[in-house]
Amino acid sequence: MVASPPPSKPVLAGATARTAPAPIKAAKAWLAGHDPAPGLPVLDVSQAAPSDPPPQNMRDAIADFVRHDPEAHLYGAILGDAELRVDFAAHWSHAYKAQVSASQVAITSGCNQAFCAVITALCSAGDNVLLPVPWYFNHKMWLDVMGVEATPLPTGKNLLPDASLARHLITKKTKAICLVSPNNPSGVEYPDAVLNAFYQLAKDHDLTLIIDETYKDFHSNPKRPHSLLDAPDWKQHLVQLYSFSKAYRMTGHRVGAIIANKALLAEVEKYLDTTTICASRVGQFAARWGLNHLQPWLADQRKEILQRQTFLKRNFETLERQGWELVGCGAYFAYVKHPFASSGADLAQKLVAEAGVLCLPGDMFAPPGTRNAAKHLRLAFANIDQTNLKEMIIRLSNLTFQLAPDCSEA
Template sequence: MRLNPRTVHQIDSPFGAAYALLDHRRKNGELLDLAQAAPQYPTAPAVVEHIASIARDTHGGDYVEIAGLPHLREAFAAELSQAYRGQVREEHVVVTAGCNQAFCLVVSALADPGDEVMLALPYYPNHDMWLRLNGIRPVYLEHGPDLTPSPEAARSLITERTRAIVLVTPGNPSGATVDPARIAAIAEVARRHGLALILDETYRSFRDTGEPAHSLFSDPEWAETLVSLHSFSKDFAIPGYRVGAMAASPRLNREVMKLLDCVAVCAPRIGQEAAWAGLSMAQEWRRERAREAADKRRRFVSMMEERPGGFELLSAGAFFGWVRHPFAGRSTEDVVRDLAITYDTLVIPGTAFQPDDRGMLRISFGNVGHAAFDDFAKRLVAAAA
């Protein structure tokens, strides 16, 4: 049996590799898991009650339309229109089995092997892996001091093979949020060159403002350029239900649905019903969780201002801190391994999010309570001693 060499020679999932380190722990203390970004609180009660009623329904396990449940698409289009003060209709929305699937389907609809897609650094690793697995060349868009890219940098990388520019905002792993004016400027670059701007907005509910994340949806022609990707996992604490969505042109959506039909027929019905219930009955619950996350983020930033052990926080947002370790000349994978095995502290190396080693760590503080931050600081100091 011959395997696809593009798959064989890929790196393993960085998240799987990180958790594999736990098999070698010396277990000197309690594990402090700062690697995963999934919510640790239970799903909103209103969502649980709704999905329980659906599960008992005679047709609760039926297939749904490939594009998704009409009432979910309608509700989500309305929510986007309100949140962004824009114009999004049901026909713009396709529901997917998580935001990862939305990205994969969109890229497959836009690009062929040999084409290029721009990824803003630091990138989300699944985006980079999917491009390379499909023979699409990732082109890395460097960031400025604020950890977000400039329109000039994007323009300089465009070639005749470029098909899309990808931004994740707030960023995973950096937490850095691209401001609306910068998003608009990069969208204009994409529009002028006939490219798609793929905007992964998984963590939009966890920004430090209630203002719209961008103004693109207010342009009647937004769908000619913008592809906006979303997840309900963090908003409603349903990561295992695998439900996300994309907002794009009906023309692109038709191509995405062909792929979705081959891959999964439709996103899981129970997840779609959970997302609809969240949008319809748990918006205040959602806002309260976002406020809690903001409080936790401020506590983390305050703790890191002391630079424990010489570890330096460069940015923080959503559930993430982007931290430079103090060990110049030492590989980041080695630092992460030592933190896990010796100090019972699990983080993700920055090499999972960049093409080279820049001495960075991703810290996901969404998993832990406020009391864990002082413990984390002590472990960093011990690791640096």
């Protein structure tokens, strides 16, 4: 009697099959697959997140809350704890010299969930959203899952999107334009004039302009990042997204925010109720505590990040002489063009093995086949100080990989 073959695994063809695997997970796997060069401990510039915990006084406050307040362990309001919404609205109003009310704020389980909730409220399968390239890959991934087309918006050499070009990409199915400023992956800060041009474009076509401001607290402008909230009708066309993770080193607590009109937040509330019900109560406590107690500390953190940017720009000349180009630098990121024949994931894995540098290739932030995307790298320097930044530059300058034909004379 012939034995029956073992049953085959079912082919998973649900909505998540429409998108790519998590890029950060893929990059971390390169560490397991390669032994870094001897004497070169890994410099991990792959993930845009602080690795240090919150300051001790914040951790002490969190511990007291967990030990002594029963609310730490219970469900809360779907759109967030009232006290946090009030305090965050006041913080946002002060930062943008505008009037934002608590009813225009929703608290989410991280900024990625904020994006997912807004897109789910605005879009249906078959719609499209304009995303400048290079884009933040988690935005693209959620659009894929939703069956929403991510319409690539090319950027110029300065990596700034152009509203006049975007106008020609808008169709009857376009529901939103999503910008990230300061940008991930490029670090570029979008000037106020650029943001206002996109706001006017959204207004002209009755679209929603979504601005992910995860890195707002590390903007080089000491006053305010933009003037969009000056528009009397901003509530009709503007949505802002924010993350507490980067500012207060609380990535594991997963707390983000949405600033939008009440009607949109009523739809967002349905999404939040069916996914997480509410953001972590402990995380919300931490976010509010940070808002109310850590502003001087945060100012010092911003100063340190800006100093790293300046240091990197000043010391990049060593690499420029070898054909490298610093295309963008801001917030946590340097977006660089390399001179080598190898590119994409192939080059990134070689960098781990031969230089002990773990970073992400540019084609993780672009549609397949995008010209020159794989010739770029994102270096996220939030976790390395100036000493290690210098070490990273030295290691990259010592590489002897084959040059691309157009860089052989650099």
